[in-house]
Amino acid sequence: GQNIDQPTEMTATEGAIVQINCTYQTSGFNGLFWYQQHAGEAPTFLSYNVLDGLEEKGRFSSFLSRSKGYSYLLLKELQMKDSASYLCAVLAGTALIFGKGTTLSVSS
């Protein structure tokens, strides 16, 4: 079966750094995605990892360890607008399977 786990909720303050973890057990692996979703809107793409290591893109970085079935999304210099749901998703075969998402609340 497919299983993707991430924390349900996290809180942080402006300017801080937060790490959102994701562990997965899937039949097949063709890459791991992170998406940001604001309430009532479609998800927007943040990052894609298919090889082990860290991918950095501005304030956001994503890490993957395939042997451990583990990824994290690192958000630096948090801003209020970063308050959203962050979805970890694994490309298993041709379909993208989503975790339940982590709701991040950023306070001033």
Place this chain on the structure above:
Amino acid sequence: GAVVSQHPSWVICKSGTSVKIECRSLDFQATTMFWYRQFPKQSLMLMATSNEGSKATYEQGVEKDKFLINHASLTLSTLTVTSAHPEDSSFYICSARALAGGSGELFFGEGSRLTVL
């Protein structure tokens, strides 16, 4: 970047009626599109994989006779919710992968919020 357009964005219908949602890839061809459903405060659940020119592949627990999918062309897939009931009220999102993009990034439509009265 690639664009996926979904229509309508909002739809309200009476119980028992059918609703059609369209998903178009505007600047690329998509042999495969995916339909997701998202209930409030929950993540996206894959409903089915829509294949151009062939039958859709449905996930376990999704009624194929209730959620009709037609992938008529390389740029259009439709989802029809037949005999809709209040429990079908949800956010329906389509997506497609632009393989030429290199990363295999999945692009999402804007979503369609269905409310069944």
